[in-house]
Amino acid sequence: MATVTLQNARKVGRPSPVLPRLFRLAIVVAMDSLVVWFLLKLAALGYYPFAAAIGIIALFVNVVLLRKETYPIRWMVVGLALMALFVIYPIIFTVWVAFTNYGEGHLITKEQAIDQLSKQTYLPPEGKAYAWTAFKSPEGEYALWLIGEGGNGYLARPGEPLAQPQPGELGVGELDASGIPQEIEGYERLNAFLAAADSNLTQVMFGEEGNTIQVRSPREAAELLPLYVYDRQQDAMIDQQTGLVYINLRGTFTTSSGQSLRPGFMESIGLDNFENFFISPALRGPLVQLVTWNFAFAILSLLLNFSLGLAIAVLFNDPDFPLKKLIRSLLIIPYTVPALITILIWRGMLNPELGVIDRALEGLFGWAPPWFTNAWWAKVAILLVNLWLSYPYFMLICSGALQSIPDELAEAATVDGASSWQRFWRITLPLLLVAVGPLLIASFIFNFNNFNLIYLFNAGGPPMANTPTPAGHTDILISYVYNLAFSGSRGVDYGFASAITIVIFFIVASITLFQFRYTRMWEEVSENV
Amino acid sequence: MSRAVGSRGRLSSAKAQRRASIGTRLVVAVLLIVFSIFPVLWVVSASLNPTGTLATQTLIPRNPGFGNYRTLLTLDQFPFWTWFLNSLKVAGISAVVSLAITTVASYAFSRFRFRGRQTMLKALLLINAFPTLLALVATFLMISQAGDVIPVLGLNSHASLILVYLGGAMGVNIWLMKGFLDTIPRDIDESAMVEGATDWQIFTKLVLPLLRPILIVILILNYIGTYGEFVLARVLLRSNETYTLMVGLQIFAGAQFTQRWGVFAAGALMGALPIMIIYLALQDQIVGGLTQGAVKG
Numbered sequence: 001m002a003t004v005t006l007q008n009a010r011k012v013g014r015p016s017p018v019l020p021r022l023f024r025l026a027i028v029v030a031m032d033s034l035v036v037w038f039l040l041k042l043a044a045l046g047y048y049p050f051a052a053a054i055g056i057i058a059l060f061v062n063v064v065l066l067r068k069e070t071y072p073i074r075w076m077v078v079g080l081a082l083m084a085l086f087v088i089y090p091i092i093f094t095v096w097v098a099f100t101n102y103g104e105g106h107l108i109t110k111e112q113a114i115d116q117l118s119k120q121t122y123l124p125p126e127g128k129a130y131a132w133t134a135f136k137s138p139e140g141e142y143a144l145w146l147i148g149e150g151g152n153g154y155l156a157r158p159g160e161p162l163a164q165p166q167p168g169e170l171g172v173g174e175l176d177a178s179g180i181p182q183e184i185e186g187y188e189r190l191n192a193f194l195a196a197a198d199s200n201l202t203q204v205m206f207g208e209e210g211n212t213i214q215v216r217s218p219r220e221a222a223e224l225l226p227l228y229v230y231d232r233q234q235d236a237m238i239d240q241q242t243g244l245v246y247i248n249l250r251g252t253f254t255t256s257s258g259q260s261l262r263p264g265f266m267e268s269i270g271l272d273n274f275e276n277f278f279i280s281p282a283l284r285g286p287l288v289q290l291v292t293w294n295f296a297f298a299i300l301s302l303l304l305n306f307s308l309g310l311a312i313a314v315l316f317n318d319p320d321f322p323l324k325k326l327i328r329s330l331l332i333i334p335y336t337v338p339a340l341i342t343i344l345i346w347r348g349m350l351n352p353e354l355g356v357i358d359r360a361l362e363g364l365f366g367w368a369p370p371w372f373t374n375a376w377w378a379k380v381a382i383l384l385v386n387l388w389l390s391y392p393y394f395m396l397i398c399s400g401a402l403q404s405i406p407d408e409l410a411e412a413a414t415v416d417g418a419s420s421w422q423r424f425w426r427i428t429l430p431l432l433l434v435a436v437g438p439l440l441i442a443s444f445i446f447n448f449n450n451f452n453l454i455y456l457f458n459a460g461g462p463p464m465a466n467t468p469t470p471a472g473h474t475d476i477l478i479s480y481v482y483n484l485a486f487s488g489s490r491g492v493d494y495g496f497a498s499a500i501t502i503v504i505f506f507i508v509a510s511i512t513l514f515q516f517r518y519t520r521m522w523e524e525v526s527e528n529v
Numbered sequence: 530m531s532r533a534v535g536s537r538g539r540l541s542s543a544k545a546q547r548r549a550s551i552g553t554r555l556v557v558a559v560l561l562i563v564f565s566i567f568p569v570l571w572v573v574s575a576s577l578n579p580t581g582t583l584a585t586q587t588l589i590p591r592n593p594g595f596g597n598y599r600t601l602l603t604l605d606q607f608p609f610w611t612w613f614l615n616s617l618k619v620a621g622i623s624a625v626v627s628l629a630i631t632t633v634a635s636y637a638f639s640r641f642r643f644r645g646r647q648t649m650l651k652a653l654l655l656i657n658a659f660p661t662l663l664a665l666v667a668t669f670l671m672i673s674q675a676g677d678v679i680p681v682l683g684l685n686s687h688a689s690l691i692l693v694y695l696g697g698a699m700g701v702n703i704w705l706m707k708g709f710l711d712t713i714p715r716d717i718d719e720s721a722m723v724e725g726a727t728d729w730q731i732f733t734k735l736v737l738p739l740l741r742p743i744l745i746v747i748l749i750l751n752y753i754g755t756y757g758e759f760v761l762a763r764v765l766l767r768s769n770e771t772y773t774l775m776v777g778l779q780i781f782a783g784a785q786f787t788q789r790w791g792v793f794a795a796g797a798l799m800g801a802l803p804i805m806i807i808y809l810a811l812q813d814q815i816v817g818g819l820t821q822g823a824v825k826g
Contacts, residue, residue, distance in 0.1 A: 045677055090664030093670075322551065345568050
């Protein structure tokens with residue numbers, strides 16, 4: 001970075017010809033108009049975070065396309081924009097969610113929750129009231145004629161605003177002495193006895209939302225009032241009927257005695273999710289098991305798959321071996337089948353009682369391992385399937401690396417009297433590990449998060465007993481996270497799931513950083529500076 | 530005389546030893562091959578088994594026939610061809626576009642020197658260390674919001690699925706490709722530059738042809754990776770007509786696995802075949818690419 005050679009300086013600073021510049025300008029103008037239109041639409045729908053992401057990315061693209069200094073970035077601007085939108089933005093979202101209680105019962109914003117709760121109403125036992133007369137249509141629909149304190153008459157029907165019709169309007173007939181219409185078109189007037197006997201009548205909500213009237217007693221109908229009123233000072237909802245105070249507690253309005261209002265809302269809860277992960281006593285047992293198995297699975301898979309692959313590579317590392325090409329083609333077949341398909345096939349083959357392997361073992365020994373119901377055998381099955389899936393990969397990379405190790409070294413060691421065993425352990429293996437080291441680390445990381453295998457084979461089963469959230473004996477962190485976030489059997493918890501995702505990221509990222517430091521990848525970067 | 534006999538004896542004994550060793554290794558090879566291809570053979574047999582359930586299957590089916598294949602191609606809930614063509618389309622388009630993005634970007638990383646270059650390269654690796662599974666929630670929300678404005682970019686659309694896949698184009702393949710580009714001597718571009726060629730001309734006319742082998746490898750690995758992907762596709766695609774083959778197979782397997790085992794096997798086999806053929810036909814190139822960098826691990 002420090003030394004910019006002459007030709008590099010020339011490369012970056014070279015003015016671009018006129019035509020491409022015009023072309024680029026046209027692209028920028030076209031893109032910007034599209035983006036502005038899209039942004040306005042998104043903002044109109046209230047999708048602000050998404051709109052902000054698009055806006056920032058568009059700004060970045062503009063700068064890159066218009067400024068001369070960013071010339072090299074122009075070559076990758078499409079990829080970077082797509083990555084920003086589909087990788088980085090979701091990551092930022094996940095990180096933010098990790099510090100909230102986003103999940104079942106907390107999916108909406110505080111404003112939305114208060115809005116919903118404020119819509120709940122109750123019938124006040126006292127206060128402003130109307131005298132009422134009921135009308136009923138042959139279809140069983142009701143209408144009320146209300147007379148207010150000033151003697152004004154109103155017509156109230158369910159779902160319609162309160163009307164104040166004169167006789168002749170809205171089908172209202174002539175009024176009688178007490179100001180009640182003799183008839184309303186389409187309805188039959190109920191006398192007081194019929195009305196009192198009609199139990200449905202007291203359930204009907206007349207009028208519109210926000211201005212609803214209900215029958216309170218044989219004499220009175222009254223307007224419903226909001227049941228909960230938000231008090232900004234206490235950050236609480238106050239029950240107007242009982243006077244109970246529901247104070248906001250981690251995104252749920254709760255009374256001091258523990259009663260709570262639904263729905264709750266999404267709110268920042270600081271480090272609680274992480275605290276939950278690291279020190280919650282209820283989760284401790286299952287999580288320790290899960291993390292242990294996660295590491296054991298990744299390490300054992302790597303060891304097993306690498307050993308078998310290496311053994312095969314060494315065995316057939318012989319240019320004159322007969323049918324070498326054919327043998328290799330047959331051996332890599334497991335690797336060539338899409339993993340989803342092979343995992344499902346193995347699920348079928350290991351199926352208890354019905355699957356071929358169980359039937360064969362049953363026939364031979366009268367017993368077959370309970371692959372899906374016993375925690376240990378399920379783990380064995382997972383390792384076995386993974387071995388089958390991945391040893392060809394290791395065989396391929398090991399035989400490639402073996403061929404790159406010069407023969408002279410082994411020959412020199414033979415002259416010095418080393419046995420073939422010693423040659424392998426002291427010379428071949430160390431050299432091979434240097435060559436395939438980065439690939440082994442990548443493979444470890446891949447298996448550490450091998451969601452497909454765990455999920456498709458047995459969905460992490462068999463389930464552990466008595467866990468606060470669903471977890472299985474073969475679950476690894478990432479499949480546990482998937483259950484938390486998507487399965488919904490006991491309620492989804494995106495906040496907690498996101499927090500675990502971040503923990504996984506730190507594990508994987510530290511392995512990646514280790515890889516930077518101690519393998520050739522790093523040197524490769526440095527030597528090009 | 531005696532020395533000559535002795536050396537001939539040693540020679541023939543070495544030969545015998547070698548023959549024995551090859552023999553043993555051949556036996557091992559046969560065992561390994563059985564381990565490798567048994568599941569595949571088993572699926573072939575299942576697909577030919579007329580009774581079609583998991584329980585009634587034997588390795589060599591009685592009365593083998595193509596009944597399962599016929600069912601597969603006519604079953605309404607299993608529109609195999611639609612799913613297969615969807616997969617070809619989605620994987621094909623994303624593989625090609627993703628390759629273009631990767632190649633052009635790697636060229637810039639390999640040939641230009643600019644501030645933040647190393648940081649960007651390392652950041653790319655770290656960003657890819659983030660498990661994207663959870664990001665699904667955000668991706669899903671984003672795509673459904675985009676669909677409210679432009680339906681074609683919303684849920685249940687191949688276009689949006691492809692775009693999301695392309696978000697991964699700046700992934701580890703950049704490293705693989707850049708490593709390869711670094712091995713192409715810069716003298717070539719420098720001499721072309723003296724002649725007055727632009728960067729774009731150098732890239733397309735000089736460098737790109739030299740990249741052909743690695744381009745094919747990355748294209749194929751991209752294609753295979755996308756073809757086999759099902760988590761994102763499952764979340765974003767919502768109807769039987771838009772499913773890719775992997776999503777369809779997985780849903781089908783979840784619903785009636787043991788009963789329709791034969792049909793599933795036929796579908797799985799036909800779905801796997803194109804990939805198997807590509808792999809086996811191009812195994813040398815792919816092996817070369819694999820040993821250069823971890824692409825599928």
